[in-house]
Amino acid sequence: MATIGQKSEPASQAHTLQRARHRASLVPDLLVDARRIANTVMAGWHGRRRRGIGETFWQYRPYQAGETLARIDWRRSARDDQTYVRDLEWEAAHTVWIWVDLSPSMLFQSRGARTSKEERALIVAIAMADLLSHAGERVGYPGLLRPRASRNGAERLATALMGDLGHPNDDWPPLTMVRRFSEMLIVSDFLRPVEECEAFLNDVAQHGPRPHLVEVADPAEEDFPYKGRTEFLDPETGERITSGRAQDWQSDYTELRAARRDALRQRAHALGGSFTVSRTDRLASETLVRLHGLMTGNPEEVAATDAPGDSP
Numbered sequence: 001m002a003t004i005g006q007k008s009e010p011a012s013q014a015h016t017l018q019r020a021r022h023r024a025s026l027v028p029d030l031l032v033d034a035r036r037i038a039n040t041v042m043a044g045w046h047g048r049r050r051r052g053i054g055e056t057f058w059q060y061r062p063y064q065a066g067e068t069l070a071r072i073d074w075r076r077s078a079r080d081d082q083t084y085v086r087d088l089e090w091e092a093a094h095t096v097w098i099w100v101d102l103s104p105s106m107l108f109q110s111r112g113a114r115t116s117k118e119e120r121a122l123i124v125a126i127a128m129a130d131l132l133s134h135a136g137e138r139v140g141y142p143g144l145l146r147p148r149a150s151r152n153g154a155e156r157l158a159t160a161l162m163g164d165l166g167h168p169n170d171d172w173p174p175l176t177m178v179r180r181f182s183e184m185l186i187v188s189d190f191l192r193p194v195e196e197c198e199a200f201l202n203d204v205a206q207h208g209p210r211p212h213l214v215e216v217a218d219p220a221e222e223d224f225p226y227k228g229r230t231e232f233l234d235p236e237t238g239e240r241i242t243s244g245r246a247q248d249w250q251s252d253y254t255e256l257r258a259a260r261r262d263a264l265r266q267r268a269h270a271l272g273g274s275f276t277v278s279r280t281d282r283l284a285s286e287t288l289v290r291l292h293g294l295m296t297g298n299p300e301e302v303a304a305t306d307a308p309g310d311s312p
Contacts, residue, residue, distance in 0.1 A: 023102070023118070024162040030119060031158040034126035038154070041288050042131065060084045094182070095138045095147045097209060098157065099173040100125045101188030104235040108189075110220035113280040117216045120280045121187040122161070124214060124287055128185060130154035131288065142173035147182075172200045180208030183273075183295065187214045189221075191236075194260050201267050211273040212295060213264060219281040221257075224250045 060076055063083040073086040100121045109116035115123075129139045133153025140147030145160045178184065184204060190197050190213070204211050220226075226246035233240050243249055265275040274294035278287040 023122075026119065027122070027158050027162045030122050031126055031154060034123050034154060034158075035130055037123065037285050037288065038127040038130040040285050041292070042134065060086060095140065095179075096128075096132050097140050097142055097147070097178055097182060097184040098125050098129060099142055099184065099186050100161075101186075101190075103192075105189055105191050106216070107235065108218055108221075109280070110218050112219040114282075115280055117189055117218055117280060120278060120284060121214075121216050123284050124187050124216075124278060124291075125185070126154050126158055127284065127288055128291065129157040131292070140177070142175060142178060142184075146177070172203075175203055175207045178204075178207045178209055182209040183212060184209040185212045185214065185291075187216060187278075189216050190260070190264055194263055197264060198267055201264075201271065205271050211268050211271055212291065213268045213273065213275045214287065214291065215261065215264070215275070215277045217277055217279050219279060222279060224253050226250075 060073065061084065063072055063077075063085050067085060071085045073084050076084045076086070102118060102121075106118040106121060107116055114120075130153060132139050133149070133151055136149060138147040138149045139145075139153040139157065141157060141160060144164055145157060148156070150156065201211060224246075226243075226249075228246060229242070229244050230246035231240055231242045261275075261277075268275045274291075276287065276290050276294060278284070
């Protein structure tokens with residue numbers, strides 16, 4: 001038994017390294033796809049405008065008692081009987097952390113999917129980095145990339161992911177650098193035990209960022225099309241389960257999956273964040289537009305891209 005154990009560990013490391021090298025070879029093509037997808041939604045991405053310190057005009061609003069007279073715009077106020085204050089737009093860059101789950105279950109791709117869950121997750125992450133960077137935000141990757149405001153955020157993230165060879169990426173990301181008043185985009189299939197997912201979200205809550213969860217789902221996982229004798233394989237543990245009549249499991253499976261999703265959605269909302277589903281048989285651009293609506297509080301964008309399993 002000891003000999004087997006000694007042999008299995010290097011084999012596992014070799015498999016992890018092989019996966020990492022394969023992923024690194026895909027990243028350049030994924031970067032191109034991500035930039036193309038980001039460009040299709042760029043026109044609707046206006047950043048997250050808010051009142052604060054800056055030089056760019058944002059809005060006029062009525063003067064309130066107690067405010068300094070220096071903020072009054074006398075030219076605008078002279079047009080009618082109301083006294084107006086000139087608000088400027090907040091120009092301090094916001095920090096958004098992005099993390100992608102690269103565990104074995106993310107490799108799954110059924111016949112009805114456009115891509116694997118891992119490739120979809122990387123596309124969403126890189127495209128979001130591109131959009132956020134162009135909006136002037138600081139983008140970072142926990143344990144891999146310090147947040148920085150730059151126009152080439154997508155390239156920085158892609159390069160960092162390519163260079164992260166040999167790292168198993170099976171664990172949740174380290175949160176030592178994550179602070180309050182930031183946001184965190186978590187892209188995963190969330191197929192780990194729900195208690196483990198909730199424990200991680202509790203850790204996120206202690207560090208303070210608003211979590212935005214994107215559940216990447218294959219159509220076969222959503223619809224459970226299996227019938228007759230079917231063998232199911234757990235990609236994380238290698239465990240195999242055989243069903244003589246797989247269709248008999250569909251109802252229980254659907255209920256359990258919905259309950260898991262509802263628990264994650266409620267926890268994300270309780271922390272001031274959001275939850276959305278990205279099906280791999282639908283366009284990645286739908287996920288990006290919906291994320292923009294959720295992160296900026298734009299209900300029209302959210303409603304326009306509602307997918308089965310989604311809810312604001």
